[in-house]
Amino acid sequence: MAIQSMAKHKTSDAARVIRQVKQLEAVGCEIVRLAVKDNADAAAIRRIKSEVKIPLVADIHFDWRLALAAIDSGVDKIRLNPGNIFKAGQVWEVAKAAKAAGIPIRVGLNSGSVKRSKGRDIPSAMCVSALEYIRLLEKCGFHDIVISLKASTIIETVAAYRKMARHCEYPLHLGVTATGLPYSGAIKSSIACGALLLDGIGDTMRISLTDTPEQEIKAAKAILGGLGLRHFGPEVISCPTCGRCEVDLVKVVKQIENRISYITYHKSDRPVKLAVMGCVVNGPGEAREADFGVAFGKKDGLLFKAGKPVRKISVSGCVSTLMKEVRRKHG
Ligand code: SF4
Numbered sequence: 001m002a003i004q005s006m007a008k009h010k011t012s013d014a015a016r017v018i019r020q021v022k023q024l025e026a027v028g029c030e031i032v033r034l035a036v037k038d039n040a041d042a043a044a045i046r047r048i049k050s051e052v053k054i055p056l057v058a059d060i061h062f063d064w065r066l067a068l069a070a071i072d073s074g075v076d077k078i079r080l081n082p083g084n085i086f087k088a089g090q091v092w093e094v095a096k097a098a099k100a101a102g103i104p105i106r107v108g109l110n111s112g113s114v115k116r117s118k119g120r121d122i123p124s125a126m127c128v129s130a131l132e133y134i135r136l137l138e139k140c141g142f143h144d145i146v147i148s149l150k151a152s153t154i155i156e157t158v159a160a161y162r163k164m165a166r167h168c169e170y171p172l173h174l175g176v177t178a179t180g181l182p183y184s185g186a187i188k189s190s191i192a193c194g195a196l197l198l199d200g201i202g203d204t205m206r207i208s209l210t211d212t213p214e215q216e217i218k219a220a221k222a223i224l225g226g227l228g229l230r231h232f233g234p235e236v237i238s239c240p241t242c243g244r245c246e247v248d249l250v251k252v253v254k255q256i257e258n259r260i261s262y263i264t265y266h267k268s269d270r271p272v273k274l275a276v277m278g279c280v281v282n283g284p285g286e287a288r289e290a291d292f293g294v295a296f297g298k299k300d301g302l303l304f305k306a307g308k309p310v311r312k313i314s315v316s317g318c319v320s321t322l323m324k325e326v327r328r329k330h331g
Contacts, residue, residue: 001197001229003220004031004173004206005213006059011041014048020213021052027217028232028264031204033057033079042069049074057106064090071097077146079106082133083113091133095142104144107133110177111151111160122151123160131167145170146204150177154192161196171203178208185209186219190226197227231271234260234326237286238276245278247296247315252276255319260326272329274322275304284309292325294318 005024009016011034021032036042036058049056057077058070062084070078071094078098085091098105109126120128126149137145147170149160157176165172176192179185189207196202207219224230238253239245253276265271275293277283280302287293287304294301294313301318303310305325313321 001202001224002030002204003028003217003224004033004057004204005029005216005220006033006035006206006208008213010037011035011048012038012044014044017044017048018051021048021054021056024213024217025052025054027214028221029054029213029217031055031057031077032213033059033206034075035059036066036070039066039069042066042073045070045073045075059108060085060094064094067094068097071101071103075103077104077106079108079148080133081108081110081113082129083109086133088136091136092140095137095140098144099142102144104146105137105142106146106148106173107137108148108173109150111153111156112177121159122156123149123163126151126160127163127167130164134168134170146173147171148173148175150175150208152176152178154188154195157192158195161201162199165199165201172201174202174205175208180210182209182211182215182219185211186222189219190223193223194227197223197229231265233263233265234272234274236260236274236276237290239278239282239286241278244281245296246298247278247301249276249278249296252315252318256322259319259323263326272326274326276318276322291329292322294322 007017007020011017024032034056055076057079058075059079060067061081064085067078107130109130111122114125114129130147149164151157151160174193174196176189179188193205205220207216209216221232225232236256241249273290275286275290277286277295280295283295287295288307293304300312300314303313
């Protein structure tokens with residue numbers, strides 16, 4: 001499952017886009033989509049490509065010739081919207097050029113550009129439209145296809161992808177469109193993408209948020225990490241606190257989260273789990289399940305390692321003690 005995001009600057013402003021793609025790469029983004037609105041955008045892809053490492057996708061709407069220009073500039077994938085580029089001759093021209101360049105085409109449907117027809121609901125209309133487009137591409141011998149079916153509601157998005165997964169074996173790019181600000185957007189995306197990922201559906205994913213693309217990567221990592229599908233760094237579990245907690249647990253956990261955000265896992269790393277608990281009711285139990293844990297009392301906490309109580313630690317020294325243990329574990 002690869003994590004994707006989208007640059008927010010006009011693509012022809014190559015210097016800013018290069019900076020943003022590099023920032024995204026640094027926080028773990030693996031594919032970046034660029035809006036290609038005109039020939040200047042398409043031409044800028046050549047320079048951007050020469051300065052960044054991760055694959056770039058050209059997002060094309062309305063004008064199929066921009067796809068040809070983006071391919072000519074060396075882009076790694078084309079996204080076409082069947083809602084606004086649909087004439088067979090035009091689609092075939094793009095498919096011919098993509099085939100010659102050896103790059104895939106994403107058939108990217110959004111519920112907003114799909115019309116309900118013949119009484120079909122949105123998920124069915126999206127699937128019918130995507131399948132018709134796929135047949136069009138297949139007719140000219142093009143099979144390097146990725147599909148996305150993003151609706152703006154969780155129910156429609158999940159239904160559309162599940163339906164499509166039953167009908168074809170092409171890779172699926174997951175996402176919910178227009179979800180909103182990070183809090184509600186991440187929740188909507190987690191429910192929809194989480195349900196699909198638990199079904200084994202999905203090959204790439206973008207969490208669309210009305211915020212910086214870095215927030216999108218953070219949310220995507222939290223979803224994949226939470227499902228145990230990928231691990232990007234140590235996992236922290238902490239209790240919600242209640243009237244029994246006698247320390248400032250929120251502050252402690254924020255400090256730990258901040259310190260571990262600088263630790264990036266490589267594929268071979270075994271994920272480390274930290275438990276930070278506010279009292280001895282559930283604290284020792286959870287702390288025992290983790291690689292390292294602390295269950296706080298009134299003035300100090302009990303440190304656990306691999307399920308065994310080790311020693312008492314002070315509240316103020318808790319963060320640095322846990323970080324030392326994490327670093328030791330990662331060599
Ligand atoms: Fe409350 Fe203790 Fe449970 Fe935390 S671990 S929520 S402090 S009972």
